[in-house]
Structure formats: structure tokens, C-alpha cells
Amino acid sequence: MIVGTAGHIDHGKTTLVRALTGVDTDRLKEEKARGISIELGYAYAPLANGDVLGFIDVPGHEKLVHTMAAGASGIDFGLLVVAADDGVMPQTREHLAILALLGVTRGAVALTKTDRADDARQAAVRAEIAALAAGTFLQGAPVFGVCASAAGDEGAAALKAHLHEQAQAMPQRGRDGLFRLAVDRVFTLPGHGTVVTGTAHAGEVRAGDEAAGLLLMPAGTRVRVRGIHAQNQPSETGVAGQRCALNLAGIDKNAIARGDWIADERCFLPSRHVDVALTLLASADAPVRAWSPLHVHIGAARHVAHAVPLSAESIGAGQSGWVQLVFDEPVCAMPGDRYIVRNAQATRTVGGGRVLDPNAPDRKRRSTARLQWLRALSDMLDGGSLRPVLEQAALGLDDAALQRLTGQPVRSVQAPEGALWIEARTEQAPRTLILAAHWDALRARIEQALASVHQGAPDEPGPD
Incomplete structure (x- = not known):
């Protein structure tokens, strides 16, 4: 603890x-x-x-x-x-x-x-x-x-x-998630090199694991952990919920800053547009309107962003709603991550909430389809099932998207009842998880389109 x-x-x-x-x-x-x-x-x-x-x-x-x-x-x-x-x-x-x-x-x-x-x-x-x-x-x-x-x-x-x-x-946190550690300190230790410290938010890391696939994010620089102290003790592993010091090989401390992540390469797709659920404190000094500037604290990082209300024209003190945060530079987050916001002068904490979609679009962000998607993500975070988001994903979700949404390796993703895995045509391509009803609808559309082609050109071999 x-x-x-x-x-x-x-x-x-x-x-x-x-x-x-x-x-x-x-x-x-x-x-x-x-x-x-x-x-x-x-x-x-x-x-x-x-x-x-x-x-x-x-x-x-x-x-x-x-x-x-x-x-x-x-x-x-x-x-x-x-x-x-x-x-x-x-x-x-x-x-x-x-x-x-x-x-x-x-x-x-x-x-x-x-x-x-x-x-x-x-x-x-x-x-x-x-x-x-x-x-x-x-x-x-x-x-x-x-x-x-x-x-x-x-x-x-x-x-x-x-x-x-x-x-x-206190029960132990699960170790089966994708590893990520929020860096809150970086320094050089004589005889060892670069060391970062932080709290492991998920997963497990092993010293010397050449196949770990860890990146410094959002830079995307590959890193290797050669030594670990967990809860101030030498250890072969660091796991979710522990304070960890990671001795990194092959990277200078000046390349790392507080707020960066050491993370499994499957965790993050850095983005400037992040859709969130926001609650303003009753003590907030101003409502959040279109393009309100805010200081956002997420993980160990602090960023400046502009808010775009999605579910209402504005959010007042003591109210909640959905907002898109538009950052000046790409940031890393996962669904369910908690954050706080401070006012434009960074003198007062005015609210906070949780991340819904860390890779939101910058266009049609208030469309009916988008709001339904955000509702589905919120339901997923509350209930733990993928079914709500799969209901809104007519084309299904591939391995990479599923891992970023759940924070789990794809082998641990539980397909809800009524969903099926569609294997890729090549070994290199990802699989897709889709509801059977959506798959049947896609197949029916394809069959209908083929029938129309053959009816219009019965002597042709068909579309390529």
C-alpha cells in the first residue's frame, strides 16, 4: 500500500x-x-x-x-x-x-x-x-x-x-495488465546510470527482460530495464501498486522528464484530443465554456489544454458533463485514468474526473454517434464489459484498439456473449472482435451489393 x-x-x-x-x-x-x-x-x-x-x-x-x-x-x-x-x-x-x-x-x-x-x-x-x-x-x-x-x-x-x-x-492489485509507470523523478546514480522512479499503475516489469517491449512515452524511445528497486528493496520484478525505481540502460537522464511514462508499447497512442468526464467543484471560480483554458494534471504530468464541452454548451460549478480536452502537444492516457484540472492561472483546483477516449477525433466530436460512443465507454468503465463499446463498433475492434481500451494484453481480453473473433487473412494483420449481429449485418450488405452487381451486369465475372 x-x-x-x-x-x-x-x-x-x-x-x-x-x-x-x-x-x-x-x-x-x-x-x-x-x-x-x-x-x-x-x-x-x-x-x-x-x-x-x-x-x-x-x-x-x-x-x-x-x-x-x-x-x-x-x-x-x-x-x-x-x-x-x-x-x-x-x-x-x-x-x-x-x-x-x-x-x-x-x-x-x-x-x-x-x-x-x-x-x-x-x-x-x-x-x-x-x-x-x-x-x-x-x-x-x-x-x-x-x-x-x-x-x-x-x-x-x-x-x-x-x-x-x-x-x-489491502488486496493485491492484479498483475495481468500492460505495464506502465508514471515517472515522477529521474536522476543519475554513479556506477548505474539513469534511474527513474514512480508508481506502477498496472502490470508487471522484470529486470533484464529483453522482450518486454517497453517505451519511454510519449517520445516513443525504446528502453530496457536492467535493475529494479520495488518499495525500496532490490527486486527482480516491479508490479502494479508499488513504488519502483527502474535502472534504465542506453538512455540519458536528460531525455526523460517528470510526467513521462515507462510503458508497454501496446498501452498508448499519444494524442492531442482526449474526451473526458469532468466534474467541477462547487468552489470552481468560473464555468467551463468552449475553449476555456485549463491546467490538466494526469499521471505525474502537467499540461495546458483548452476545453470543448460536448454534452452541454457549458459546465458550471458543481455540475458534470463530457468535455474534449485539446492539448498543445500529444499526451498519453488510457480509459479510466483519473485527472484534475486547475484554472487558467493555475491558482485553484476547479475539478477533475476520468478519461473516456484518449484518442478522440477533432471533427464531429459532438455528433450523436460520438456521444453514443462516449456513453458506451462510460458504461464499460462502470461495468467492466466490452459489450457496450462493441455495440457501437459496427466494424468491430482490432487487437491494438482492444489493448488500448482495456489495458490488457489481447490474450486476456474476454469476449462478451454474442461476440466473435475474426481471424486476419495474414499472420501479421490483427484479429478483430465484433458482435455476431454486426458481422451478420456486414455479410448481408456484401451479399446484397454482389447481387446488385450481378443483376446489373450478368455477363461480368464480378467485382475484383
Whole structure:
């Protein structure tokens, strides 16, 4: 399990992580001089069952929310940190909104700096936290009073025990998907070369696997993994849900940046047009209209895009709808990926949602057929079956499209009832999955067209 901290600046997130793990996640000289986190920090703690609990410590400053979002994209458990003397503050609210928009469903609250507040003040802040958490994934979550700077603090010990219990009870993520890791840090290690770190969103990677078919995306540069650290331990494999450090062969660190992906070559087809489901927060400062500029955070990346509402003329605060995001440069995403958006000035988180079609067209994007396709994708993501999208795919879907839609190797794709595989005429060409009803309709059209040709020219051998 990966725990991500969240909360306002100077509410004690880094001190709390140190109390829970013994690791100081502030590694930069400037961070130690200023006493605040500037970059993402990482710490790990062993569990009784042999697993390792990972922590991502995020900065709390309002100008560093983009860094926070990069770290939060891969967490399993949100740990909201609220100082007892300050109470709920602006970034407390924004960070909680970000976690909710990114689909985090499990969490707890740490009420820190309890040595600076009397019982009445602590009770008042607990009431603030309860009001803030109402209607979110933290509603009813435990609140641990903590004085993290005190050795042997009982609150920190109780929180640590709770996190360990939650981690050991959490089911393992499946390993059968196509591997992809969102890069949030890249550096050079003497004697080893280029290393990237990030959270594995899906699949499994093996050190030294020459046939893995991994690419640096969106550049499309082929890479090879020669060494892996998973959850801060040397490993032959890295799997979905783990923090991984990948030692890459044959590529310079300057060719890689935060926000890139190390991914199976079948995952992505980079695109400038991405159709998404968008929900604006009730606190959004403006509606989203045609060509509204937005800062989009997806995976570990941050991009600028313009929004084109699809299901309505505009989307107001507290409303939801479908939108096409038009980016300045090609981006990588898969259906179901979560994202957040900030306003044009990048000063406020205004909403977020999930990706529907990462390879959307730039024409006829609001046609009836397109909206039916988006509804089918939404139904697929909700129910897990390919049937809704196959109903909208009159010509079926080939292997490559199926793998990009499902994130699964084609051998793992389950054909729904009433669908059949059409084998290609050559070994190099992909197969096609199509509903039998669509296949029969295509065959009937072909037979009708042939009959018309022969009726009009009975002496001709037929079309070539």
C-alpha cells in the first residue's frame, strides 16, 4: 500500500512521516534551510507480513500544488494532516478535493501538534474536520491526535498500527495488465546510470527482460530495464501498486522528464484530443465554456489544454458533463485514468474526473454517434464489459484498439456473449472482435451489393 500525505503548509506532514518511518523525506538543502517541503519525499516501513508500506510526502504550499498532484496520482490511502493550532486551512480543503477527484477511497486523518492546543481547541478542530469530511471518502474515517515531535507518542503509535493493519488487509492489485509507470523523478546514480522512479499503475516489469517491449512515452524511445528497486528493496520484478525505481540502460537522464511514462508499447497512442468526464467543484471560480483554458494534471504530468464541452454548451460549478480536452502537444492516457484540472492561472483546483477516449477525433466530436460512443465507454468503465463499446463498433475492434481500451494484453481480453473473433487473412494483420449481429449485418450488405452487381451486369465475372 502507498500512503500519500495531504494538508496545508507547516501542518507537520514531514515530521509525521518521520515519526511513522524514521525517515526524513526532506532531502534538498533548500528544504532543510526553509523548513518546508518543496519536492516529493519518499519513505518506507516494513510490515509484519514481509511487505513494505510506502509513503509519499507532498509539499503543502499553494504554489506547489502541481507537485502534490504528481505525487497523489498513484496513492492507495490518503492521510489528511491537520494541525490542531491552525485547524482546517485552504490547502487542507484543496488537497482533500484532489484526493477525492483522483479516486482515492481509503484514508484517515492525523490531528497534529496536539501539544499546541488545549482540549477545547482540539474538539473544535475535530468538528471542523468532520464537517469537511462529510460526503467525502473520509466521512467516518478515524482521527488520530498526534504529537509527532515527541518520542514515543501514543497517537503516532496508534496511527502507525492502523496504517499497518490497513496495508496488510489491502488486496493485491492484479498483475495481468500492460505495464506502465508514471515517472515522477529521474536522476543519475554513479556506477548505474539513469534511474527513474514512480508508481506502477498496472502490470508487471522484470529486470533484464529483453522482450518486454517497453517505451519511454510519449517520445516513443525504446528502453530496457536492467535493475529494479520495488518499495525500496532490490527486486527482480516491479508490479502494479508499488513504488519502483527502474535502472534504465542506453538512455540519458536528460531525455526523460517528470510526467513521462515507462510503458508497454501496446498501452498508448499519444494524442492531442482526449474526451473526458469532468466534474467541477462547487468552489470552481468560473464555468467551463468552449475553449476555456485549463491546467490538466494526469499521471505525474502537467499540461495546458483548452476545453470543448460536448454534452452541454457549458459546465458550471458543481455540475458534470463530457468535455474534449485539446492539448498543445500529444499526451498519453488510457480509459479510466483519473485527472484534475486547475484554472487558467493555475491558482485553484476547479475539478477533475476520468478519461473516456484518449484518442478522440477533432471533427464531429459532438455528433450523436460520438456521444453514443462516449456513453458506451462510460458504461464499460462502470461495468467492466466490452459489450457496450462493441455495440457501437459496427466494424468491430482490432487487437491494438482492444489493448488500448482495456489495458490488457489481447490474450486476456474476454469476449462478451454474442461476440466473435475474426481471424486476419495474414499472420501479421490483427484479429478483430465484433458482435455476431454486426458481422451478420456486414455479410448481408456484401451479399446484397454482389447481387446488385450481378443483376446489373450478368455477363461480368464480378467485382475484383
